[in-house]
Amino acid sequence: MKRTVQESGGKRKAGLEELRRRLDERGGHMTRQRAAVYDYLSGVEHHPTAEEVFLNVKRRIPKISLATVYKNLEALVACEAISKLTYGDGSARYDIRTDHHYHTRCLGCGRMWDLEAARGKSALEQIKPQPGFAVSDFRLELLGHCEDCRG
Numbered sequence: 001m002k003r004t005v006q007e008s009g010g011k012r013k014a015g016l017e018e019l020r021r022r023l024d025e026r027g028g029h030m031t032r033q034r035a036a037v038y039d040y041l042s043g044v045e046h047h048p049t050a051e052e053v054f055l056n057v058k059r060r061i062p063k064i065s066l067a068t069v070y071k072n073l074e075a076l077v078a079c080e081a082i083s084k085l086t087y088g089d090g091s092a093r094y095d096i097r098t099d100h101h102y103h104t105r106c107l108g109c110g111r112m113w114d115l116e117a118a119r120g121k122s123a124l125e126q127i128k129p130q131p132g133f134a135v136s137d138f139r140l141e142l143l144g145h146c147e148d149c150r151g
């Protein structure tokens with residue numbers, strides 16, 4: 001899936017204009033809360049949980065509830081404006097990027113960052129699934145400890 005994106009510091013962000021267009025296409029609409037949620041996500045380097053988004057958006061919109069933030073995040077995921085990263089062992093995290101990319105994940109605090117790497121094709125070519133297994137996608141993650149957690 002391709003889309004027009006602005007390149008900003010190596011990180012891809014769709015502007016609010018693009019978000020409005022996407023919401024329009026899919027019958028969603030732009031609200032102040034939705035824009036604030038999106039805006040917060042586009043300004044952070046790591047991929048926050050719904051709780052983190054809530055705590056930060058609340059500073060701008062004191063009346064917003066966690067349920068509303070969650071609903072807005074899910075609406076943005078549904079119209080493919082953002083992506084949701086889920087793991088069995090923690091809360092879902094939300095990512096402003098929707099293109100295929102890789103992450104580093106801290107085992108201490110659970111935060112995730114985009115990993116700027118060339119597509120790992122050559123390494124992937126050496127990985128062979130069992131016979132009969134049809135690969136449709138893959139994830140690449142570097143696990144470790146971030147600077148804060150290494151203290």
Ligand SMILES: [Zn+2]
Pocket residue numbers: 106107108109110111145146147148149
């Ligand atoms: Zn950490």
Ligand SMILES: [Zn+2]
Pocket residue numbers: 047095097101102103113114
């Ligand atoms: Zn990411």
